[in-house]
Amino acid sequence: MSRDDLPIAVVGGGIGGLAAALSLLRAGFDVQVFEQASALTEVGAGIQISPNASRLLHRLGLGAALDRTGVRPAAVHQRRWDDGRTLQRAPLGEAAEAAFGAPYYHFHRADLLKALADALPSHRLHLGYRLTGFTDHGNRVELRFDHGERVAAGMLVGADGIHSTVRDALFGPERPHFTGCVAYRGLVPADRLGHLELEVLANNWMGPGSHFVHYFVAGGRLVNFVAIMERETWKRESWTDRGEVAEALAAFKGWHPLVTAIIGAADETFIWALLDRPPLDRWSVGRVTLLGDACHAMLPFMAQGAAQSIEDGATLAACLSQDGAADVASALRRYEVLRRPRATRLQEMSRVNKTRFHLADGLEQQARDALLATRGDRTIEALGWLYGHDASAIDGNSLTDSHGGST
Numbered sequence: 001m002s003r004d005d006l007p008i009a010v011v012g013g014g015i016g017g018l019a020a021a022l023s024l025l026r027a028g029f030d031v032q033v034f035e036q037a038s039a040l041t042e043v044g045a046g047i048q049i050s051p052n053a054s055r056l057l058h059r060l061g062l063g064a065a066l067d068r069t070g071v072r073p074a075a076v077h078q079r080r081w082d083d084g085r086t087l088q089r090a091p092l093g094e095a096a097e098a099a100f101g102a103p104y105y106h107f108h109r110a111d112l113l114k115a116l117a118d119a120l121p122s123h124r125l126h127l128g129y130r131l132t133g134f135t136d137h138g139n140r141v142e143l144r145f146d147h148g149e150r151v152a153a154g155m156l157v158g159a160d161g162i163h164s165t166v167r168d169a170l171f172g173p174e175r176p177h178f179t180g181c182v183a184y185r186g187l188v189p190a191d192r193l194g195h196l197e198l199e200v201l202a203n204n205w206m207g208p209g210s211h212f213v214h215y216f217v218a219g220g221r222l223v224n225f226v227a228i229m230e231r232e233t234w235k236r237e238s239w240t241d242r243g244e245v246a247e248a249l250a251a252f253k254g255w256h257p258l259v260t261a262i263i264g265a266a267d268e269t270f271i272w273a274l275l276d277r278p279p280l281d282r283w284s285v286g287r288v289t290l291l292g293d294a295c296h297a298m299l300p301f302m303a304q305g306a307a308q309s310i311e312d313g314a315t316l317a318a319c320l321s322q323d324g325a326a327d328v329a330s331a332l333r334r335y336e337v338l339r340r341p342r343a344t345r346l347q348e349m350s351r352v353n354k355t356r357f358h359l360a361d362g363l364e365q366q367a368r369d370a371l372l373a374t375r376g377d378r379t380i381e382a383l384g385w386l387y388g389h390d391a392s393a394i395d396g397n398s399l400t401d402s403h404g405g406s407t
């Protein structure tokens with residue numbers, strides 16, 4: 001596909017879709033994003049963006065925007081659920097930035113989405129466009145939207161999340177899998193928690209059947225928490241998305257006072273069923289491909305779902321730049337050959353962490369803690385393969401801004 005051909009249609013204006021659109025635009029492609037919502041929104045919650053993703057966002061020119069609201073934690077701190085004993089404390093901050101060439105950030109999701117959206121020229125974003133179907137004609141793809149409009153594109157990227165319409169059309173409908181975990185998420189004004197003297201860290205407390213994550217977002221003005229617990233069933237019809245603070249507190253009864261103080265300071269929490277999907281054998285058919293949660297939804301226990309979607313977009317742009325002019329289908333095959341093993345590995349690691357983080361006190365937990373003390377898995381050395389990866393450097397060449405790109 002030449003850069004002057006029909007535009008690339010990205011369906012889905014989430015973190016993955018917007019980041020992919022920016023990567024493709026910077027590589028010189030004509031890109032149009034179609035989002036079903038009438039406004040770009042993200043849930044009121046935090047997100048961790050590790051150096052493997054932040055290096056790509058910086059390369060897209062977002063560094064200053066990210067620095068305005070992003071918080072840079074000094075370290076990751078894993079602690080025991082009841083007495084708060086340190087299980088592992090590994091450096092992030094300047095040490096990680098020096099090692100990986102890009103920062104580790106904590107954001108309010110809305111701040112991250114805004115930084116991405118602000119970088120995309122507004123005429124490239126089409127809100128209120130819900131994809132209902134498409135036809136791949138071999139030399140172009142025709143997209144159909146719920147209000148009846150049809151759009152022709154050179155190729156289609158399904159970045160439409162875990163309930164992806166594009167994925168269902170390519171590979172058949174399949175319900176996402178309930179992982180047995182639910183998460184209460186909340187944001188607390190930091191000044192309410194001043195008495196706790198919280199350090200600027202990525203905190204993870206591990207306990208039986210549950211774990212608790214908290215960190216600062218929004219330039220340090222808010223503390224984000226995610227309280228995860230195992231549940232046997234998730235009956236959507238009998239639950240609401242709004243979770244009672246009292247329920248979350250009851251679930252963490254007996255945990256360290258710092259944990260319950262953070263939960264108790266929230267005005268409201270929201271509850272999520274955590275879903276994932278088994279790895280797909282393929283991501284692409286003809287001129288249509290997938291990225292992000294649409295093809296590799298994972299538990300958030302490696303904090304990598306969005307980071308991997310950002311990587312997807314960078315690799316996709318690099319493959320299309322190198323191969324796309326000759327043959328879109330072969331560029332898409334190369335894209336998934338490069339991306340699938342890494343995304344699948346992270347899906348698996350995230351699932352394993354459900355067990356590791358939630359061990360009941362006993363021999364297995366003691367063995368885990370001993371290993372974390374002697375050979376931590378969050379050290380700079382242990383995470384080099386993950387945080388040091390450059391997803392746009394296919395064949396060792398990194399795609400830089402030198403491609404210019406149309407706006």
Ligand SMILES: Cc1cc2nc3c(=O)[nH]c(=O)nc-3n(C[C@H](O)[C@H](O)[C@H](O)COP(=O)(O)OP(=O)(O)OC[C@H]3O[C@@H](n4cnc5c(N)ncnc54)[C@H](O)[C@@H]3O)c2cc1C
Binds near residue numbers: 013048161165185
């Ligand atoms: C509790 C929790 C904590 C997490 N923490 C982290 C973390 O710290 N770090 C990290 O990297 N990841 C984290 N994740 C994962 C991360 O949130 C997701 O992987 C990421 O947001 C997926 O982005 P996406 O763009 O692929 O999909 P989505 O964000 O779901 O975006 C899909 C978009 O497509 C649109 N859409 C859907 N269908 C259509 C259609 N038919 N037509 C048009 N538009 C459509 C939707 O409206 C939406 O805007 C976490 C997830 C959870 C649940």
